[in-house]
Amino acid sequence: xxxxxxxxxxxxxxxxxxxxxxxxxxxxxxxxxxxxxxxxxxxxxxxxxxxxxxxxxxxxxxxxxxxxxxxxxxxxxxxxxxxxxxxxxxxxxxxxxxxxxxxxxxxxxxxxxxxxxxxxxxxxxx
Numbered sequence: 001x002x003x004x005x006x007x008x009x010x011x012x013x014x015x016x017x018x019x020x021x022x023x024x025x026x027x028x029x030x031x032x033x034x035x036x037x038x039x040x041x042x043x044x045x046x047x048x049x050x051x052x053x054x055x056x057x058x059x060x061x062x063x064x065x066x067x068x069x070x071x072x073x074x075x076x077x078x079x080x081x082x083x084x085x086x087x088x089x090x091x092x093x094x095x096x097x098x099x100x101x102x103x104x105x106x107x108x109x110x111x112x113x114x115x116x117x118x119x120x121x122x123x124x125x126x
Contacts, residue, residue, distance in 0.1 A: 001026050002024065002025070002026035002027060002028055003024070003115065004022050004024050004095045004096075004097055004116065004118075005022065005023050005117065006021065006093070006094075006095045006119065006120040007020070007021050007022075008020040009120030010121075012085055012123070012125070013125050014086060014087060017085065018082045018085065019080070019081050019082070020080040020082070020095075020122075021077060021079050022034070022036075022097075022117055023076060024076040024077070024097055024099065026101065027101050027102040028076060028099055028100075029099075029101060029102055030053070030099065031053065031073070031098070031099040032052065032053055032097075032099060033050050033051065033052050033053070033098045034095070034096065034097045034098075035048070035049060035050030035095070035096045036048040036049050036050070036069065036080045036093055037093070038089075038091035038092065039091055039092050039094065040092075043091075047060055048060055048063055049063065049080065050096075051069045051070065051078065063089075066083050066085075067080060067082050080093070085124045087124045087125070087126045088124075090122060090123050091121075093121075094116055096116055096117070097114070097115050098112070098113075098114050099112070099115065100112055100113075
């Protein structure tokens with residue numbers, strides 16, 4: 001069993017900052033890409049930023065220069081530092097991980113999983 005637990009959401013004024021954290025736990029062998037997605041009311045879930053196991057990052061154009069994604073491989077944790085927040089950043093933020101987990105049900109003893117967190121709400125007031 002593998003799960004992602006997010007923290008750090010909340011209410012902030014325009015121009016403020018928040019830092020989101022997401023910790024993966026369970027029978028994990030290795031984690032490939034970890035990322036953050038967000039979903040605003042009435043809209044689809046979109047990629048905000050992701051980071052590969054070698055540290056390569058990718059950002060949505062709307063957050064470049066304001067958000068920074070990082071990860072601590074020893075802690076199986078990914079972070080999203082969000083600065084200069086705007087009302088348009090208001091959404092539920094979801095953590096995502098592509099990983100390999102130990103498994104007693106496969107011939108190799110491993111299985112690939114894509115796991116989502118439960119989401120954390122970020123509200124930016126104008």
